[in-house]
Structures are given as C-alpha cells and as structure tokens.
C-alpha cells in the first residue's frame with residue numbers, strides 16, 4: 001500500500017498502544033525500508049523476506065551517546081576488511097536492541113565527508129534467544145551471529161535518579 005495507508009495503520013495502532021505502534025514502525029520504516037531502498041540485491045533477497053514475514057524483528061542504529069539529531073556528529077566508523085566491513089562504535093536508544101536480529105546501522109566511511117560519508121549496513125546481531133522466546137518473538141537459524149555486536153543493559157527511566165513526579 002502507499003505511504004498514507006502506512007501512516008493510518010501506525011496511527012490506529014498508536015491509539016491503542018503507542019509502544020506497539022513504534023515497534024511496528026521501527027521494524028518497517030527504520031529496519032526494513034533502508035534495505036528495500038538502498039540494499040544490494042543479495043541483501044534484499046536474503047533479509048527482506050525474513051523481515052516482511054515478521055519472522056525476525058529489525059531495527060536501526062543511528063543515535064549515539066554523543067549525537068542524535070546531529071547525525072553527522074556520530075563517531076561510529078566502518079573500515080573495509082576481508083571483503084566486508086568492520087564497524088567500531090556504540091549506539092544508544094535503539095528500539096529492539098536485545099530482541100531484534102537485523103539492524104541497519106550508520107557508520108562513517110570517510111570522516112572528512114561528514115554525514116555524506118555515512119554508510120548503512122545490515123548487520124545480523126547476536127539474538128538473546130531466551131528473551132525472544134519469552135516475548136513471543138521469532139528467530140531465524142539461518143542468520144549468523146555478528147561477532148562483537150552486543151546489546152547493552154536496557155535503559156529505563158528508573159535507572160539512576162528516582163523518577164520525578166510531574167503534577
């Protein structure tokens with residue numbers, strides 16, 4: 001369907017549960033559409049059916065502890081190695097981190113070009129299968145673990161200082 005239909009569907013879901021709406025939208029818009037629009041034919045053939053059928057959850061990693069809106073200020077870098085890429089960096093606030101299996105992440109391939117040097121790569125992450133089962137989320141055995149990809153401790157508003165009451 002078209003973009004308006006998509007927005008109506010997300011809007012209607014959000015009326016009942018905003019959290020569920022962001023899960024669907026992060027999976028489709030953030031996690032799947034970059035592969036549909038910019039992925040190689042091999043990435044599209046391999047990953048899109050898994051995502052579109054809902055077999056695995058996808059996500060998108062742009063935000064870092066030091067930069068969010070300012071995408072060009074992110075520090076993660078990608079360096080070509082052994083026919084692939086090695087990413088070095090750290091992301092924060094990533095919807096589905098720890099339960100998703102396919103993440104599109106931004107990384108600079110050329111720091112001098114700033115955000116124009118950003119590259120979006122699809123990277124199967126190490127799933128916490130026990131957690132996925134508990135949440136009723138699917139899993140695909142055919143996705144290899146990406147060495148070194150690790151979800152950190154889930155941040156909640158209960159971390160650190162006690163919650164502030166707003167009247």
Ligand SMILES: Cc1cc2nc3c(=O)[nH]c(=O)nc-3n(C[C@H](O)[C@H](O)[C@H](O)COP(=O)(O)OP(=O)(O)OC[C@H]3O[C@@H](n4cnc5c(N)ncnc54)[C@H](O)[C@@H]3O)c2cc1C
Pocket residue numbers: 026030059060061062063066067068069070092093094095096
């Ligand atoms: C529920 C939730 C889910 C999220 N999921 C994801 C995800 O899946 N993947 C991901 O990558 N990120 C995710 N994020 C992170 C989100 O994209 C960032 O928090 C957002 O981009 C803002 O970045 P920041 O937190 O660094 O704040 P900042 O960019 O530091 O902004 C702080 C304040 O400054 C203002 N500001 C920033 N730049 C300017 C400017 N140029 N001019 C004027 N004002 C400005 C902002 O409006 C804001 O009020 C999520 C965040 C939330 C809350």
